[in-house]
Amino acid sequence: MSISPARALKGSKRLARRGSARSKNARWAFLRGFIKHPVMVGSIIPSSRKLIDRMLAPVDWEKTRLFVEYGPGVGTFTRPILERMGPDATLITIDTNPEFTTYLREDIDDPRLVAVTGSAADVEKIIADRGFSHADYVLSGLPFSTLPPGVGDAIGAATSRVIRPGGAFLVYQFSPKVRDFIAPVFERLERGFEWVNVPPATLFWAYREPAAAE
Numbered sequence: 196m197s198i199s200p201a202r203a204l205k206g207s208k209r210l211a212r213r214g215s216a217r218s219k220n221a222r223w224a225f226l227r228g229f230i231k232h233p234v235m236v237g238s239i240i241p242s243s244r245k246l247i248d249r250m251l252a253p254v255d256w257e258k259t260r261l262f263v264e265y266g267p268g269v270g271t272f273t274r275p276i277l278e279r280m281g282p283d284a285t286l287i288t289i290d291t292n293p294e295f296t297t298y299l300r301e302d303i304d305d306p307r308l309v310a311v312t313g314s315a316a317d318v319e320k321i322i323a324d325r326g327f328s329h330a331d332y333v334l335s336g337l338p339f340s341t342l343p344p345g346v347g348d349a350i351g352a353a354t355s356r357v358i359r360p361g362g363a364f365l366v367y368q369f370s371p372k373v374r375d376f377i378a379p380v381f382e383r384l385e386r387g388f389e390w391v392n393v394p395p396a397t398l399f400w401a402y403r404e405p406a407a408a409e
């Protein structure tokens with residue numbers, strides 16, 4: 196059965212309205228999360244597409260079976276990760292804010308997504324409870340420099356233990372001080388900077404070297 200141009204146009208406008216509504220809802224949820232938990236949300240503005248593409252560029256998606264994201268918020272990175280992942284891979288998001296967890300569960304209809312309310316410092320238990328022994332990659336936008344004393348160190352150490360040899364911890368920050376938390380527990384650290392973001396961000400790719408892990 197063919198669809199008339201008028202009906203197609205009407206459907207297109209309806210989808211556009213839905214997309215616009217979702218965008219407004221996402222911005223409101225992000226702002227509300229920032230107001231309620233400013234210490235745990237890195238920025239009042241979601242990351243740019245330029246930052247997302249650059250941050251995820253080194254990931255070997257064909258070898259990725261488990262990807263973990265800390266502080267997903269309203270899914271600014273979550274959706275691009277799912278777009279790149281294979282059909283048999285899993286994405287576990289971990290956020291201390293239950294409102295963000297609920298938002299992701301309701302807004303993203305994808306069986307590969309497992310949205311968890313909890314602390315990134317408990318990542319080992321969180322993935323073990325879901326049948327995984329390690330993660331291939333972990334992404335974080337958590338503001339390490341403003342976390343309570345000891346939390347940043349605990350997250351860095353737990354993340355280094357959970358990532359498989361050859362995997363990496365991907366970190367985007369607005370303060371370079373995050374290096375103090377990840378450099379001691381990872382064998383190789385690469386650094387970049389992205390100006391096309393508000394605010395401009397420092398990027399780190401912290402790798403687990405196979406020989407060191409063994």
